[in-house]
Amino acid sequence: MIRVRGRIGDLPVELEIELGSEDWQNLRDAAAQTAPSTAPKPVVDAWDGHWEGARALLRQAGELSGPQLLDQLAALAGSPQAGKRLLVRLRHCAQVKVEPVGGAPLYRWVG
Template sequence: MIRIRGHIGELPVDLSVELDEQDWAQLARQLPASANVQSMQASTEDGIDPHWLGAQQLLRDVGRMEGPQLLAELEAMSGSAQVAKRLLVRLRHNAQVKVQSSADAPIYSWVGEGD
């Protein structure tokens, strides 16, 4: 059961929502964040991070991309802004990636030969 208490304007709100196991399962399937947590847990168990591999492949394929555009692509790929930001930081500190400052935004370039 979920209980929500608060105010909407001057009106008090006290709402209880009851969910059975099927409702929770259906809700979990619709939340991208829970899917990311599950995939992150699975990747940790296997020792492989599919988001990290995808981020490297994305930059390798395009060769060069501005930071805001790369962040948007990583968010679309991972389904999470938080995961995308972490991937961007990892790319910034990767020896195979060169980051150049420009007037508008940093430019990320793939310079590595392999993984």
């Protein structure tokens, strides 16, 4: 038996569902038939287009200070928050070397 209790607005709700062994078996069979037989498709990263643009931007410039790069990435991605995400992603990219220079990091393309 499955019992569901709750409220809909101010009204209390209680629902009981009784299933026999045959009902449970039918549910198991139905679940097995609807289960995916192949591996799920990979999710496409919504930032891939901006990511390629960010890499190309730094590659063409050779090196940029953190604030300059952040301004350009924010313009590319459409918002300061999106620009910061791209900046963090570049910081961890194998083709980018980050060096502290003065008060701001210097992002250099080494790939």
